[in-house]
Amino acid sequence: MTEHVAIVGGGFSGTLLAINLLRFGGPSATLIDRSAARIARGVAYSATEPAHLLNVRAAGMSAFPDDADHFVRWLAARHGGTPASFVPRRLYGEYLAETLAAVRDDRLTLCTGDVRAVTDAGVRLTDGRDIAADLVVLATGNLPPHTPPGIDPAALPGGRYIDDPWRADPARGLGAGDGVLLLGTGLTAIDLALQLDAGGFAGGIVALSRRGLRPHRHVEGGAPVQGRTDLPGVPLSGLVRELRAEATEAPGGWRAAVDSLRPVTQRLWGASDRATRARFLRHLRPFWDVHRHRLAPAVADRIDAMVAEGRLRFVAGKVAGATATPAGVDLTWRPRHRDATERMAVARIVNCTGPQGDLTRTDDPLLAGLAAAGAIRPDALRLGIDVDAQSRVIDSGGQARDALCCIGPMTRGGLWEVVAVPDLRRQAWDLARRLSHAQWVGGEGL
Secondary structure: OOOEEEEEOOOHHHHHHHHHHHHOOOOEEEEEEOOHHHOOOOOOOOOOOOOOEOOOOHHHOOOOOOOOOHHHHHHHHHHOOOOOOOOEHHHHHHHHHHHHHHHOOOOEEEEEOOEEEEEOOEEEEOOOOEEEOOEEEEOOOOEOOOOOOOOOHHHOOOOOEEOOOOOOOOOOOOOOOOEEEEEOOOHHHHHHHHHHHHOOOOOEEEEEEOOOOOOOEOOOOOOOOOOOOOOOOOOHHHHHHHHHHHHOOOOOHHHHHHHOOHHHHHHHHHOOOHHHHHHHHHHHHHHHHHHHOOEOHHHHHHHHHHHHOOOEEEEEEEEEEEEEEOOEEEEEEEEOOOOOOEEEEEOEEEEOOOOEOOHHHOOOHHHHHHHHOOOOOEOOOOOOEOEOOOOEEEOOOOOEEEEEEEOOHHHHHHHOOOOOHHHHHHHHHHHHHHHHOOOOOOOOOO
8 A cells, every 4th residue: 555655746747646645635745856946836837937828728727627617716816817818827836836735734745856766665865865655656747858960069169059948048148139049949939939039139030940830829719619529530640631621610620620639639649559650750740739739829929920020930941060150150951842051140049849758868867767777668659758557657578667657748658648737637636546546536626
């Protein structure tokens, strides 16, 4: 019987697991994070920039699958928002912190520290402390982006290349005559463009990716979308084609067609074999991402304005090389569908290619150590950590480990759609119920 759980990572997934263990009367727990300020917030909801908004309306952001209006009630009471509001991410961080505080008692310990290893008795921190636990849950969140081909960070002076966009100020030391290259055109690049704009950066910004696709926008109003209960009649590789056909008939167009798949996306992924999943990732993922993960209207308006003003460009191509110059970086890149390369002078390059999950390329000491010891293994497509349906990790021998679990985006290999609140909250809720031996738990009215 599990009496104490060590949760490694205090972001959304780890915090929700701790909260639900308390709600369900489950085992005691220690919630561990490197930064006390990030407990209940993580990277995503620690953002202080007001322009960084949630990409989902408030109605879809409850922390609990068994209390759909929980966040809406909190928002209305604290800030006067409505179910249709797209609120700043920092406010959502406040919500998570208050929700944790509302249920916390002496069964939960908050710990600031860096976990170095998982032991037979629990976990060991880098400062030598040992935390005893019957079960350890990895809720470490995404891995930082990998350096794209064509970029050699060691060949670029300090400050010219930012490998992790959340660890540095992208506008620091730059002037109006400088240019910034964002590697990637997805949600991370959008966040960085907004951050540069809010910081007063007046230079030019170029966002570069293989296809140059940028996220589409949500539309104001519109009736709620009825989720599907049946799987589409095509394999995963034919999904985009079917969505195009459905979009001509759906009252809400392609947005309604995409959103209707939310209840069955994980089932569709699970019903697909490895080869089909690989084809989807190779050919269709970029198109799925820009249609599925959309921008709040206010964010889309600001990005459109920056493009119209000539301050932001989205281009398709790939980096061929980067050379340091006294003024910054001389970049060689190849536009999409062209053989000839072009050159671009920028003062700074920021890696916005998005989070990664390939264990074989990580330098995270904890995960690298667990992988080297055979305690965890990559999933078949190297999207994250291999787990079973109960969130238990699969070791190098193919066995599920009862005392080691993983939740959050690093389990995307088996679930795919496990990066947004509706999916993450359910995963944490399910694991907490299992560890608490709770057959069913209704809304607690927190």
